[in-house]
Amino acid sequence: MSEVLVLVDHVDGAVSKPTLELLTLAKKLGEPSAVYIGPADKAGDAAERVKAFGAEKVYVVDDAATKGYLVAPKVETLQQIAEQAGGADSLGGVLVVSNFEGKEIAARLAVRLGSGLITDAVDVADDGTTTQSVFAGNYTVAAKVTHGTPIITVKPNSANPTEGAGAGTVEQFTPTISERAKAAQIVASQPRKSTGRPELTEAAIVVAGGRGTGGDFAPVEGFADALGAAVGASRAAVDSGWVPHSYQIGQTGKTVSPQLYVANGISGAIQHRAGMQTSKTIVAVNKDEEAPIFELVDFGVVGDLSTVLPAATEQVAQR
Ligand code: FAD
Secondary structure (H helix, E strand, C coil), rough: CCCEEEECCCCEEEEHHHHHHHHHHHHCCCEEEEEECHHHHHHHEEEEEHHCCCCCCEEEEEEEHHHEECCHHHHHHHHHHHCCCCCCCCEEEEEECCCCCHHHHHHHHHHHHCCCCCEEEEEEEECCCCCEEEECCEEEEEEEECCCCCEEEECCCCCCCCCCCCCCEEEECCCCCCHHHHHCCCCCCCCCCCCCCCCHHCCCCEEEEEEEHHCCCHHHHHHHHHHHCEEEECCHHCCCCCHHHEEEEEECCCCCCEEEEEEECCCCCHHHCCCCCCCCCEEEEEEECCCCCHHCEEEEHHHHHHHHHHHHHHHHCCC
């Protein structure tokens, strides 16, 4: 079976759920090998985690050589691992999480390996055919890389991570990073202030607010906190400067697929739906009973969010 490289997405060694989804999909294409580029002291835990989800091999790369730079050193690292594994003609594929950094890495790697690239896949079949949901979810495209090894970025929440231990053989890998790759350096970075809430794309419950909040997200946040949920937003709320862009759900934001999605003061524009329509249960609070969001909800509340949400929060708090 050919080796399939999975770039491990993590925060300080804590492996993200989308990485586990990639490992699940990688098993369809061949033998998953996880590539961990991160702090050496967290490598053991990360390796155990990816092993539990099927990694046969774990390449451990100390991020001392890549830290402080943009993506180029990571691309060189992946390229060298790919070449060691036999190059584009031998590899079964390379899977990367579809986020801003992942997409840039995948694109640069595709150029270096002379391989085809597919971005934003929502599924990968055994024969490498991917599914993409395009034009705000109006069309489903089946596409396949026909040259080199398939390099695929997969949107978070595209698969259910399936446990099943792989061999998890750890191989320390020391890349040779060129001076050129170090040409752009990060001069300052500021960690995002932690809200203490779950990560939006990984949360089981998402409570989102739109223009209908009028800029007051307190009722949305209060309800989210009562439920232990993540807070999301429509683009209208983000463009108004009420919440950061990292909250945006939709075509040009994040894709979420929680067990429960609660849309508050959100009309349900097609670009918003593109990022939340696969949620398992959808609830909307909107004062306009004609709002398009009501076409796709499981439960709808016609009412003003500034009264409905505090009442709902109180009910939840009493349980
Ligand atoms: P509106 O459409 O203005 O709806 C506000 C809703 O709040 C209304 O239904 C109203 O009845 C209700 N309301 C008002 N007051 C209250 C109240 N007190 N209580 C309860 N309900 C109330 N949008 C996204 O969300 N994500 C994207 O990623 C995205 N990408 C886009 C990409 C492109 C290329 C384009 C062209 C657009 C994109 N949009 C995106 C924008 C999208 O088309 C809509 O404009 C946006 O989703 C509208 O946000 P909204 O529902 O919050 O606002």
